[in-house]
Amino acid sequence: MSLIDVLSVLAATIRLATPLILATMGGLFSERAGVIALGLEGMMLAAAFAAACIAAVTGSVWLALAAAMGISMLLSLLHGFASVTQRGDQVVSGMALNILVAGLTPSLGLAWFHQGGQTPALEPGQRFMPIALPGADSLAGVPVVGPVWNHLIGGHNLIVYLAMLLLPLSAWLLYRTSFGLRVRAVGENPHAVDAAGLSVARLRYVALALSGILVGLAGADLSIAEGAGFGRDMTAGRGYVALAALIFGKWRPGPAFAACLMFAFCDALQVRLQGVALPIVGVVPVQFVEALPYVLTVLLLAGFVGTARAPRAIGVPFVKTR
Amino acid sequence: MQRDLPVLVDYVLIPALNLALAFVVGAVVLGLIGVSPLDALATLFQGAFGSLDGLGYTLYYATTFIFTGLAVAIPYQAGLFNIGGEGQAMLGGLGVTLVCQAMGGYPLWLVLPLAILAAMVGGAAWAAVPAVLQVKRGSHLVITTIMFNFLAGAVMTYLLIDMLRAPGDPSPETAAFPPSTALPFAHEWAAHLGLAMEESPLNLSFLVALVAAFLTWLFIRRSLLGYEIRATGHNPSAASYAAIPVGRVTVLAVCLGGACAGLVGINEVMGVLHRLVLGFTAGAGIVGIAVALMGRNHPFGIVLAAILFGALYQGGAELAFDYPQVTRDIIVVMDGLVILFCGALENMLRVPVTRAWQRWRTVPA
Numbered sequence: 001m002s003l004i005d006v007l008s009v010l011a012a013t014i015r016l017a018t019p020l021i022l023a024t025m026g027g028l029f030s031e032r033a034g035v036i037a038l039g040l041e042g043m044m045l046a047a048a049f050a051a052a053c054i055a056a057v058t059g060s061v062w063l064a065l066a067a068a069m070g071i072s073m074l075l076s077l078l079h080g081f082a083s084v085t086q087r088g089d090q091v092v093s094g095m096a097l098n099i100l101v102a103g104l105t106p107s108l109g110l111a112w113f114h115q116g117g118q119t120p121a122l123e124p125g126q127r128f129m130p131i132a133l134p135g136a137d138s139l140a141g142v143p144v145v146g147p148v149w150n151h152l153i154g155g156h157n158l159i160v161y162l163a164m165l166l167l168p169l170s171a172w173l174l175y176r177t178s179f180g181l182r183v184r185a186v187g188e189n190p191h192a193v194d195a196a197g198l199s200v201a202r203l204r205y206v207a208l209a210l211s212g213i214l215v216g217l218a219g220a221d222l223s224i225a226e227g228a229g230f231g232r233d234m235t236a237g238r239g240y241v242a243l244a245a246l247i248f249g250k251w252r253p254g255p256a257f258a259a260c261l262m263f264a265f266c267d268a269l270q271v272r273l274q275g276v277a278l279p280i281v282g283v284v285p286v287q288f289v290e291a292l293p294y295v296l297t298v299l300l301l302a303g304f305v306g307t308a309r310a311p312r313a314i315g316v317p318f319v320k321t322r
Numbered sequence: 323m324q325r326d327l328p329v330l331v332d333y334v335l336i337p338a339l340n341l342a343l344a345f346v347v348g349a350v351v352l353g354l355i356g357v358s359p360l361d362a363l364a365t366l367f368q369g370a371f372g373s374l375d376g377l378g379y380t381l382y383y384a385t386t387f388i389f390t391g392l393a394v395a396i397p398y399q400a401g402l403f404n405i406g407g408e409g410q411a412m413l414g415g416l417g418v419t420l421v422c423q424a425m426g427g428y429p430l431w432l433v434l435p436l437a438i439l440a441a442m443v444g445g446a447a448w449a450a451v452p453a454v455l456q457v458k459r460g461s462h463l464v465i466t467t468i469m470f471n472f473l474a475g476a477v478m479t480y481l482l483i484d485m486l487r488a489p490g491d492p493s494p495e496t497a498a499f500p501p502s503t504a505l506p507f508a509h510e511w512a513a514h515l516g517l518a519m520e521e522s523p524l525n526l527s528f529l530v531a532l533v534a535a536f537l538t539w540l541f542i543r544r545s546l547l548g549y550e551i552r553a554t555g556h557n558p559s560a561a562s563y564a565a566i567p568v569g570r571v572t573v574l575a576v577c578l579g580g581a582c583a584g585l586v587g588i589n590e591v592m593g594v595l596h597r598l599v600l601g602f603t604a605g606a607g608i609v610g611i612a613v614a615l616m617g618r619n620h621p622f623g624i625v626l627a628a629i630l631f632g633a634l635y636q637g638g639a640e641l642a643f644d645y646p647q648v649t650r651d652i653i654v655v656m657d658g659l660v661i662l663f664c665g666a667l668e669n670m671l672r673v674p675v676t677r678a679w680q681r682w683r684t685v686p687a
Binding site: 038086089093095101103108244285290294298301310 | 351355451460611612647654657658666668670
């Protein structure tokens with residue numbers, strides 16, 4: 001593999017990791033607050049659809065981004081209404097979101113745009129384009145440094161950089177602010193939070209709203225930044241991979257971020273490795289590389305790769321005691 | 323146990339109200355798409371029940387949904403949620419395929435029981451790993467079964483592209499099975515009896531599904547093991563104190579669920595397709611969740627709910643045929659709405675209905 005090959009795999013890793021990171025961090029706040037984030041897939045898909053629709057109709061990326069975050073937040077709050085206020089089953093509620101959105105987006109897309117459930121292809125001005133970093137032109141001729149600066153560090157869209165910023169941001173929010181402390185407490189022991197005079201429901205709703213905003217960014221990345229329009233089922237299981245990354249990262253920002261990068265790297269490598277014979281193992285079937293995140297997560301959950309302990313109160317509706 | 327609500331209100335009125343809510347929201351979606359909801363309902367009903375072949379399609383879909391509904395309901399009795407019906411059904415189809423390919427020329431009365439056994443073993447095997455991990459290592463069954471759905475998809479893609487594909491066939495499917503292994507269609511039986519019935523995919527599997535539902539009821543409600551499963555679901559520590567082997571009972575319940583999901587292969591692969599096709603499950607495992615929730619995890623409720631969803635699928639196909647702006651995705655919307663209102667938001671109406679009932683009871687008539 002030449003330097004260019006390595007660089008292109010790494011750059012692809014960053015691009016593929018972006019929606020995963022955003023969705024995983026969204027899921028992090030939900031699950032640390034004690035609400036199972038099984039609806040990530042549906043929220044992301046709805047956000048991708050909303051962003052593509054608004055971008056196609058108004059031509060404004062910013063309105064489209066707002067729509068993506070808004071719709072995803074609404075769905076997250078609906079999940080909250082079912083699981084916090086109505087004390088319903090959170091797994092059922094999350095699955096309901098995923099299935100509902102999977103049907104709703106192509107139905108509405110077909111009715112509104114008459115393109116078989118897709119949204120119209122977006123022009124460059126209607127989506128987030130790759131950003132050239134300063135000095136890109138002058139460094140272009142320099143070996144090693146030039147390609148690294150232009151294609152690995154630079155040359156990504158705005159949402160990619162937001163996703164990278166999210167690691168320090170969410171770690172700070174979760175571990176260094178009183179809000180973060182409360183979110184963690186409400187996911188571990190809501191009764192203690194309640195006894196301290198804070199509203200469990202309110203905290204969980206706020207965490208879910210934040211979760212919705214982040215997952216909305218993930219959806220927007222797919223349809224108005226990385227892609228140029230909405231296609232049926234365009235999240236293709238990424239919401240579940242994000243959930244896997246969250247578990248694989250043991251519900252902590254740093255390891256979860258690393259898990260996203262690892263899963264994305266596998267994905268990027270798999271495209272490269274199709275039909276290529278490796279030393280010792282020979283040609284690895286594509287499906288095995290694709291299945292890797294799921295296998296690793298199951299192994300982790302089984303306790304064969306360290307132990308994963310979920311937030312203690314996750315999935316348990318809070319009932320105030322007297 | 324004192325009931326807050328009479329059975330009729332609890333098991334009929336509240337699900338009916340929740341279903342009505344789901345339909346109201348579904349009507350709003352249809353309105354957004356530009357279809358009159360009442361016209362759509364008429365088309366749907368006419369398509370599902372208005373003709374013999376429409377009814378045949380409805381019951382054919384219902385057959386698959388009975389299996390996947392039971393796949394959710396049996397583990398639910400042990401207090402666990404099995405989302406893995408989709409993957410378990412795929413592996414069941416694989417079992418059916420192996421039997422049908424090997425047993426060409428043998429009489430059907432010999433092939434069918436073996437195929438049923440293979441389907442159940444395939445589905446149960448795919449459920450066994452998550453079940454054992456749940457019991458031994460405490461891995462959350464919901465997450466592991468979701469992962470196993472994706473793994474099943476990967477395994478089936480690999481097998482169908484690299485191992486089982488018919489030579490020279492570009493699409494990922496096996497060669498057709500020997501004709502002697504095909505299950506009889508309902509219209510073939512009707513013809514024997516001198517009745518004219520248009521072709522539909524309804525086949526012998528429907529009876530298999532009804533028997534499976536009845537046996538499930540018998541097992542859960544009338545057998546010692548079924549009692550142990552229910553006791554485990556209600557209160558694992560009490561069950562354990564009563565010397566019930568909670569771990570073994572849990573694994574059994576999840577594997578039986580997987581076995582039921584595997585039976586989808588009998589209806590789809592052996593009954594209709596007569597070959598193994600990639601993606602033959604087509605989301606049936608997901609519909610099973612809605613069916614089980616709608617049927618309140620009771621085998622007879624599941625049969626009724628499966629017929630309702632079968633009607634939705636068949637009627638939805640008619641709807642998509644009649645209206646160019648509607649596709650079968652609208653049925654997926656209904657699945658989601660039913661799961662939302664009958665499952666996640668189930669308590670929303672329960673509280674006011676209970677309150678209204680109690681007020682009505684205490685006021686002397």
